Each structure stands twice: as structure tokens, then as C-alpha cells.
Amino acid sequence: MNVAPVYTPPPLTKPQTMSDVTFRDLREFIYTKTGIYFQDNKKYLLESRIAKRLQALRMERFEQYTDFVRFNSGAEEEKKHLFDAITINETYFFRNEPQFEVLEKTLIPELAKAKGTAGRSKLRIWSSASSSGEEAHTIAMIFLEKIKPKYPSMDLEVVGTDISPSVVETARKGVYREYSVRNMPKYYLEKYFTVSDGRYTVADAVRKLVRFENMNLYDQARMRMMTNFDVVFCCNVLIYFDAKSKIQVVSNLYNSLNRGGFLFIGYAESLHGISTAFKVINFPKAITYKKE
Numbered sequence: 001m002n003v004a005p006v007y008t009p010p011p012l013t014k015p016q017t018m019s020d021v022t023f024r025d026l027r028e029f030i031y032t033k034t035g036i037y038f039q040d041n042k043k044y045l046l047e048s049r050i051a052k053r054l055q056a057l058r059m060e061r062f063e064q065y066t067d068f069v070r071f072n073s074g075a076e077e078e079k080k081h082l083f084d085a086i087t088i089n090e091t092y093f094f095r096n097e098p099q100f101e102v103l104e105k106t107l108i109p110e111l112a113k114a115k116g117t118a119g120r121s122k123l124r125i126w127s128s129a130s131s132s133g134e135e136a137h138t139i140a141m142i143f144l145e146k147i148k149p150k151y152p153s154m155d156l157e158v159v160g161t162d163i164s165p166s167v168v169e170t171a172r173k174g175v176y177r178e179y180s181v182r183n184m185p186k187y188y189l190e191k192y193f194t195v196s197d198g199r200y201t202v203a204d205a206v207r208k209l210v211r212f213e214n215m216n217l218y219d220q221a222r223m224r225m226m227t228n229f230d231v232v233f234c235c236n237v238l239i240y241f242d243a244k245s246k247i248q249v250v251s252n253l254y255n256s257l258n259r260g261g262f263l264f265i266g267y268a269e270s271l272h273g274i275s276t277a278f279k280v281i282n283f284p285k286a287i288t289y290k291k292e
């Protein structure tokens with residue numbers, strides 16, 4: 001059988017390589033807007049990620065693109081694409097299980113005691129670099145499964161935020177691929193998802209507890225609006241920041257917490273040299289930082 005050839009449009013001219021001056025200008029712009037710092041040895045990475053944006057805008061020179069995002073007042077939409085292009089959004093359900101265990105078995109009982117069991121109380125948890133929402137939804141599932149039965153008068157609100165608009169969109173839809181659920185205990189998968197055509201949809205009971213917003217952790221004004229949290233997760237994002245931006249972000253996260261609240265950061269991350277404001281609490285496989 002003859003198959004008609006599929007029409008493929010001619011390739012666009014490949015962008016030129018990025019000059020060192022343009023790399024430094026773009027890196028500085030990204031840094032001042034997001035806190036993300038591209039070291040000298042990451043020039044190639046930045047170039048390959050931005051190349052797609054140049055093609056989408058039919059631009060040939062990185063310099064042209066850099067000037068556009070830096071100086072053109074009409075570039076607001078493009079900045080969102082830029083943040084999408086430069087961020088690494090790797091995540092999955094139950095990513096750091098020891099942290100969730102500490103949350104369930106130690107922190108929530110302590111918070112519940114402090115809040116008092118008389119009357120309704122609300123637990124507020126922020127997944128502050130939530131990517132496509134797996135961490136935030138994991139917290140909500142654990143709450144429904146393990147916390148609510150023990151503390152029936154306790155409610156939960158999880159806020160998930162991320163700088164990258166496309167992952168926030170995915171988080172809001174609550175529909176995932178196999179890759180995201182690969183570490184998920186089977187019990188949770190069967191109870192809190194419906195599966196169709198290889199797509200895993202989070203149950204409404206879970207989604208109702210979570211909302212997602214597009215937000216930059218490096219935006220001081222927005223950060224000041226994030227208050228009254230009992231627990232903040234800021235996992236696997238500090239690694240992209242330099243010391244100065246880590247200090248700024250962690251200090252704002254400290255202010256976002258209620259007294260007696262807890263911060264989690266990524267397994268490979270540390271607050272050493274970044275903040276002494278928290279009390280460090282070590283568990284066998286997890287660390288949490290308490291605001292006393």
C-alpha cells in the first residue's frame with residue numbers, strides 16, 4: 001500500500017550560537033527575575049533551551065531575543081515562556097516518603113495539639129515549587145487517608161505554586177502519566193485515581209483540598225502575601241538559586257510560616273550558611289526546620 005508522504009515544513013534557520021556577552025545579559029536578566037543562576041558551564045544548556053523560543057518567534061539571533069525580553073514592554077507573555085523553558089520540572093507522587101511520614105506521624109499530631117481539638121481547625125500547607133502538583137496532591141491524599149480519620153474536625157488547605165505556567169496548568173487538571181505515579185503505593189493509586197487510556201486522574205475529593213497558582217518565589221511582593229502556613233514544602237528548587245537568592249527566598253518562607261510551623265527542603269539541599277532562624281529537627285531519614 002502506498003502511503004502519501006506527510007508534509008513537513010522546511011526547517012527554520014538554526015539560531016546562531018550565543019555570544020558570551022548575550023549569555024551574561026540573559027543570565028543576569030533571568031537571575032534578577034527568578035533567582036535562578038546559570039553558572040558559566042551552563043551556557044550550552046541555556047542556549048539549547050532558548051533556541052526553541054527563538055524558533056517560535058522566528059528570531060535568528062539570541063541577542064535579538066535577549067533584548068526583546070529585557071526591554072520590550074510587550075514581552076510579558078514571552079517571559080512566561082522563558083520561565084517555562086529554563087525550569088526543570090521533574091517530580092512524582094510520594095517523591096520523598098520519609099518527609100511525608102514525618103509530616104503524618106509527628107508534625108501534624110504536634111500541630112493538632114497546638115491548635116486544640118475543640119471546634120474546627122484548619123491546617124494550611126504550601127507546596128511552594130509544586131511543578132505539576134504531584135507533591136501537593138500527595139499531601140492531600142495522605143490527609144484523607146491518615147489524618148482525617150484521627151482528627152475528624154480538622155480541615156486542610158493545600159496551596160501549590162510554581163513559576164512555570166504550563167506545569168501549573170497540568171496541576172490544575174490533575175491528570176497524569178504513568179511516569180508520575182511510578183512510586184505511588186498501589187493502594188493509593190486504586191483508591192484516589194481513575195485510569196483511562198494510560199492517563200491517571202486524581203479524584204475530586206483530593207482535588208477539592210488543593211489549589212494551584214502561578215507564582216515566583218523571587219517576587220517579594222507576592223511572597224509577602226503568602227502568610228499563615230503551618231507547613232511549607234520548598235523541595236528541589238533551592239539548588240537552582242545562588243546563595244543570595246536562597247537567603248532571600250528562605251527568609252520569606254520563614255515569614256510565611258506560623259509560629260510552631262515547619263519547613264521541608266529537598267533531600268540534597270541544606271540551609272547551612274543560608275539561615276539560622278529555624279530549629280533543625282533531625283529524623284532518621286528526614287530533616288525539618290521549625291519556626292519556634
Ligand SMILES: C[S@@+](CC[C@H](N)C(=O)[O-])C[C@H]1O[C@@H](n2cnc3c(N)ncnc32)[C@H](O)[C@@H]1O
Nearest residue numbers: 034087089091129131163164216217235236237
Ligand atoms: C525539580 S521541580 C521540584 C518539584 C517538587 N517540589 C518536587 O520536589 O518534586 C522544581 C520546580 O521549581 C520551580 N521553580 C524554579 N524557580 C522558581 C521560582 N523562582 N519560583 C517558583 N518556582 C520556581 C520550577 O518551575 C520547577 O517546577
